[in-house]
Amino acid sequence: MQSFPVRARAASCVMAMAALASAQPTPLKLLAQAHGIDIGVAVTFPAASGRAAYDSVVTRNFTGIVAENDHKWGSISSNPGVYTWTNSDRMVDFAQQHNLKLRFHAFVWHQQSSYIANGHQSGVAQPTDPNKYTRAEAFTHMRNHIGAVMQRYKTRNGGQMHVISEWDVVNEAAARDSGMFDTANVYKGLRLSTGNAVHLDSGLSRWTGYTQGETNDFDYIDSAFAIAHRNDTAARLAYNDYDAEGMGKKSNDVYSLMAKLKSRNIPVHVLGMQSHWYIGPSNTGSSGAWDPQQIAENMNRLAALGLDISITELDIRMQNPVDSAKLQQQRQAYETALGLCLAQPRCKSFYVWGVRDGQSWINSRYPGYGSPLLFSGTGTTYTPKPAYYGLISVLETTASVRRQPGAARQAPSLNYRATGPVRDLLGRRVHAAPDRPLFKAQKPAERSQAK
Ligand code: XIL
Numbered sequence: 001m002q003s004f005p006v007r008a009r010a011a012s013c014v015m016a017m018a019a020l021a022s023a024q025p026t027p028l029k030l031l032a033q034a035h036g037i038d039i040g041v042a043v044t045f046p047a048a049s050g051r052a053a054y055d056s057v058v059t060r061n062f063t064g065i066v067a068e069n070d071h072k073w074g075s076i077s078s079n080p081g082v083y084t085w086t087n088s089d090r091m092v093d094f095a096q097q098h099n100l101k102l103r104f105h106a107f108v109w110h111q112q113s114s115y116i117a118n119g120h121q122s123g124v125a126q127p128t129d130p131n132k133y134t135r136a137e138a139f140t141h142m143r144n145h146i147g148a149v150m151q152r153y154k155t156r157n158g159g160q161m162h163v164i165s166e167w168d169v170v171n172e173a174a175a176r177d178s179g180m181f182d183t184a185n186v187y188k189g190l191r192l193s194t195g196n197a198v199h200l201d202s203g204l205s206r207w208t209g210y211t212q213g214e215t216n217d218f219d220y221i222d223s224a225f226a227i228a229h230r231n232d233t234a235a236r237l238a239y240n241d242y243d244a245e246g247m248g249k250k251s252n253d254v255y256s257l258m259a260k261l262k263s264r265n266i267p268v269h270v271l272g273m274q275s276h277w278y279i280g281p282s283n284t285g286s287s288g289a290w291d292p293q294q295i296a297e298n299m300n301r302l303a304a305l306g307l308d309i310s311i312t313e314l315d316i317r318m319q320n321p322v323d324s325a326k327l328q329q330q331r332q333a334y335e336t337a338l339g340l341c342l343a344q345p346r347c348k349s350f351y352v353w354g355v356r357d358g359q360s361w362i363n364s365r366y367p368g369y370g371s372p373l374l375f376s377g378t379g380t381t382y383t384p385k386p387a388y389y390g391l392i393s394v395l396e397t398t399a400s401v402r403r404q405p406g407a408a409r410q411a412p413s414l415n416y417r418a419t420g421p422v423r424d425l426l427g428r429r430v431h432a433a434p435d436r437p438l439f440k441a442q443k444p445a446e447r448s449q450a451k
């Protein structure tokens with residue numbers, strides 16, 4: 001495989017090249033398809049002048065995409081019932097047009113979530129009133145938001161096509177560090193809100209404020225999954241988190257949450273392992289530390305619960321400056337990650353968090369660290385790194401005994417069947433779950449006055 005820069009010369013030429021390029025999948029994509037594994041990438045579309053080259057790299061190399069930001073609550077909706085679909089639709093259209101799977105990321109999260117995290121009006125960073133919304137109002141917003149999005153995207157072509165392969169229904173509900181998680185109540189280890197002091201950046205969740213204040217049962221999680229399922233009973237629903245890939249406090253908490261959700265008949269089908277890892281020394285404590293044996297063990301216990309496992313946001317950073325030894329080490333790390341997924345029959349999708357190093361969130365999130373992705377380059381040049389070739393070699397040399405070539409894009413039949421009422425972690429009926437999809441075409445009523 002050689003480097004494949006794409007240079008735009010004229011608009012018509014670009015179009016022709018893009019069409020041609022997308023017709024020529026690379027070995028990475030072909031081998032992924034042959035293994036029946038989805039190898040995807042997080043997408044942030046560049047400006048128009050960079051689109052042809054970017055689109056070509058994405059469509060030639062990957063079987064799926066996920067929006068790096070464009071599907072987050074705050075990217076779609078600034079106020080209750082107010083939706084700006086332009087960028088969100090663009091992502092779904094792109095997936096459909098190029099026959100790519102699409103992971104939808106994400107519904108319930110404590111970041112980038114507009115009014116639901118920050119208060120009644122968007123742009124209010126720190127709400128002074130912890131009850132800006134009542135619990136009932138917050139749950140109504142959740143129900144309406146999930147419904148609005150799922151009814152728009154759950155099928156295309158008159159119900160014939162499922163473009164969304166998985167939905168991240170709840171993202172990052174578990175806490176990593178002590179001091180910000182629940183220790184005493186029915187579910188231990190989830191992020192807490194602390195009344196007025198809802199500091200989203202420190203990892204506290206406003207969502208827990210909506211439940212913890214009244215019931216301590218974190219039933220926003222139960223309800224989010226139940227609502228998503230009722231909107232599309234064929235949808236594959238995921239819980240997604242980071243620093244929970246190996247064995248340890250946080251992954252134990254995530255496992256425990258999953259076990260409880262399953263035992264309560266909550267429709268959760270996929271555990272998403274974000275996998276923001278590093279090679280060499282880290283500047284962030286344990287964040288991003290990983291151990292292959294532990295990950296295999298954790299995958300096994302999650303699979304035993306009946307969950308599929310997806311690697312959802314893999315990137316493997318290194319301390320700057322980059323050198324060839326580090327790139328080789330990174331290649332081995334990527335190979336290990338893919339090998340773990342291929343070895344686990346229930347690991348069916350493997351997504352990296354961005355296309356090219358220079359565009360990665362790591363550069364600003366972890367100053368002094370970088371080069372976490374599969375491609376380097378600038379402008380319209382995308383140069384495959386050693387890690388890229390490493391993935392190909394793993395796919396070439398790993399026997400695929402369990403996955404069928406060309407796995408169907410349609411969601412497979414699910415474990416979950418709505419045989420009885422959906423119950424929360426305390427065994428009570430989930431009230432926020434509608435019996436039928438409760439999507440309403442009209443805007444939900446605005447609150448007349450903020451408290
Ligand atoms: C990151 C994006 O990559 C950035 O562009 C954005 O500024 C912040 O969010 N876990 C997640 C992702 O679930 O949504 C985050 O994405 C990375 C960590």
